[in-house]
Amino acid sequence: MATKQQTQLDLTGSLIAKSVTSVTLSKRYTQKMVRCCILNIIYQRLELEESELKTRNFKGVPFIVLKNPKKPKHHLINLYISWLNGIEHAIENNYLKEIFLFMRNSAGDVSETYNFKLKYNRDPNTENKRTLVHVQKETTDLLQAIRDLGKNEKLENTRLTIEFTYHPVTPREYQPPGFSAAVQPECLKVPVGKRQLGSVNTGFHKITCRMHGALISDESSTHQPTDLSASRRSSKDKLDENEENVEKTVKTPASKINISEITLSVHVEQDSSMMSNDDSEAGALNNDINCLCELTITFAKVDIIRCIKCAKKYHAPCHGYKNKRMADVNFSCIRCGIATTTDRLLPKFDMKERPIIIKMRLIVYFLENDSELPEELMNSIDQSDKKIILDKLKFFDIYDAETKSFNKVNSGPLISMLFNNSQYLV
Structure with missing residues (x-):
């Protein structure tokens, strides 16, 4: 089901209040929060054109919105807007599991990674009993954590890319608007986000935001994820999850990864490799194995x-x-x-x-x-x-x-x- 792209990021108390009573309004609030967080992370870590932005305030915490989303001039704002249809479409269909936002330096290396993990609850908000107070507090904390990123020196000469992964029920052929399947997903190479910025749970939808990079290079940082079990699927967990990217992978019924067509794909030299008709049997002891895994052993079930x-x-x-x-x-x-x-x-x-x-x-x-x-x-x-x-x-x-x-x-x-x-x- 196609959705109308929304770029207005004003967070209203009435929408928050209704988000804990209606799955439809919870989804709308979740879409707004994801968009808001991504824009404000970009603003706090990179240089944007201030004339295209305006400041809003939520419970004493300032956050940035766009003045005129229909006429962006700055290339990063234009890039951000180009992602919105895909994000909203994937959330609308309960497909999106995770979003990976990568910031790359001039050499192409990833300097910082921001990860959003989404969960969907099929049942009414009765077990969780989430209230307006809960969601307001979590929204405030997450916005403040993102705002605090601005206390650090901003990155220069940085390129943005974005990746998604999807819930297993996602159709194999599904691609959100503006995205195509990736060949070389970055999210498989980067470490799992070590610092949790915050999470917002309406009882119907839950967003958890983590980051990894130079800002938390100290492994003993006290900003560790507080809910490690959230990354583990349980048969009792009623929340479904989904994801996205700028360099995408495969089309399969389970978690998938996608790449935005607006981002240049990495050029890859094509190779043609071959295999021998060697009839050595699997499991036979071979002292001359020189495998790429660097393990000079054989396994009974490995050819x-x-x-x-x-x-x-x-x-x-x-x-x-x-x-x-x-x-x-x-x-x-x-x-x-x-x-x-x-x-x-x-x-x-x-x-x-x-x-x-x-x-x-x-x-x-x-x-x-x-x-x-x-x-x-x-x-x-x-x-x-x-x-x-x-x-x-x-x-x-x-x-x-x-x-x-x-x-x-x-x-x-x-x-x-x-x-x-x-x-x-x-």
């Missing part, structure tokens, strides 16, 4: 493939294949050339990032096939790499290492992105 150029042996999943039957007959490893490898994913990452993606492939492969991780594998992976991967899987509600619970329903999109030639490991 070995051989590069036709250098003859080196690799775990099939590490190069994006479930088994050697699915690999290219003329498999050529990425070490023998980006231009000749059929691995469609690895060339999109730099040398430092590839080991994480490769090990994630191996971990996801075992989860999808066995719903658990072998000790031999986990004991062999570097602790820092293991933490990054497990944190990411937990963040996307796929695997919780503490409870050893695997959510197969949510794994589809990640599998579709990580592995070649197959949407799912079937």
Whole structure:
């Protein structure tokens, strides 16, 4: 269902009061809050044209709105407005799970990340018993936390990109207005937001905003997320979730990632890779395995493939294949050339990032096939790499290492992105 783009950000007491009694008005308030937070984060961290802005006040906390949304002049304001239809459309349909707002420096590296996580409650606001007082207090706290970002020096020469992820019920072909499927999502590479700026819960909808970046580089910062369990899906949790981006990934029934067409996509050199007709059996001891995962061990359930150029042996999943039957007959490893490898994913990452993606492939492969991780594998992976991967899987509600619970329903999109030639490991 298409929705009319709204750019007016005035937050009224009457709308807040009704947001705890009506799911429709709660959704409208949620849309306004998301738009308001994104605009004010941009304003507090980057230089905007003051003449295009005006100040409003909510319970003593000033926040910024646009003077004339129909005639923006500043390029960042124009970019922000171009996102609004997609955001509102995805929320209107209960598809949007998360929003990732990236701020990149002149070198293209991500300086700061802001993440909005949305939950939808199908039931009336009776169990939660949220009131006007609750929502006003949470709105005030979140706006103040965003305003406090302005106490830090603003970023210069910064480019904005935005990404979404979606709830599993989202149709495979769905793309919000102005967005298209991403090939190389940034949200899979960045650390999970360490500082929670705040959350607003009407009883029907909940928004949680977190950030990561130089402002909280100190790992011992006291501004840690207060509700770590919120990133974990529970069978008792009645709230559904959804997401977005500027560099998008795959179209699948589970969480998806999208990229805004207004943002330049990253140029990727195309490779053509190949696989050998090597008939070495999976699980046989191979002391000459020289896989990209840097693990010189074999696994009983993992096929070995051989590069036709250098003859080196690799775990099939590490190069994006479930088994050697699915690999290219003329498999050529990425070490023998980006231009000749059929691995469609690895060339999109730099040398430092590839080991994480490769090990994630191996971990996801075992989860999808066995719903658990072998000790031999986990004991062999570097602790820092293991933490990054497990944190990411937990963040996307796929695997919780503490409870050893695997959510197969949510794994589809990640599998579709990580592995070649197959949407799912079937």
